[in-house]
Amino acid sequence: AQKVTQAQTEISVVEKEDVTLDCVYETRDTTYYLFWYKQPPSGELVFLIRRNSFDEQNEISGRYSWNFQKSTSSFNFTITASQVVDSAVYFCALSEGVASARQLTFGSGTQLTVLP
């Protein structure tokens, strides 16, 4: 069975601080996909990044960066120089590598509050 753990329930930082959101996953599959989504108060899940299990290269997109380490089954997300608009709930998710089992298994989410 697949499992995603986001141990940080809530994080509060002051604007311009860097913040890292942790994600640890469990799966027996050799092919799998990892995702991060952002959920603002409006409720819609906004896609941020997708990674497959064969690509451990870290990625940077503006102030966002992701660190994927298969050795520790982790896929952590860092926001550099946080802004108030980054306040939201962030979800890490995992899916299997077969079309018949595409459902996303989500972590419990991390509520990030960025204070001005």
Add this chain to the structure above:
Amino acid sequence: KAGVTQTPRYLIKTRGQQVTLSCSPISGHRSVSWYQQTPGQGLQFLFEYFSETQRNKGNFPGRFSGRQFSNSRSEMNVSTLELGDSALYLCASSYGLAGETQYFGPGTRLLVL
């Protein structure tokens, strides 16, 4: 391209009633998945439809059902509503390939009284 749309956005029902929620996927997408989000259980997968066929189903009772039409629009139905069915129901669309990104709609907030 227009995003995923869901109707209605808000709904209030009473116990025992039934409800139908609608989801229109992104143009060209053939897969629609439904998720339930509650404070206690988090985000849980309900089912996925691909080319009008249910391809996968989560661990929910038979009161939860769905269907998909030839234009890929999908509906989900919950019969005999219970208080615990109060939740945000999210649908997501994609082309239907393994590991592909799913794009979510704004959700329908259902309150059961």
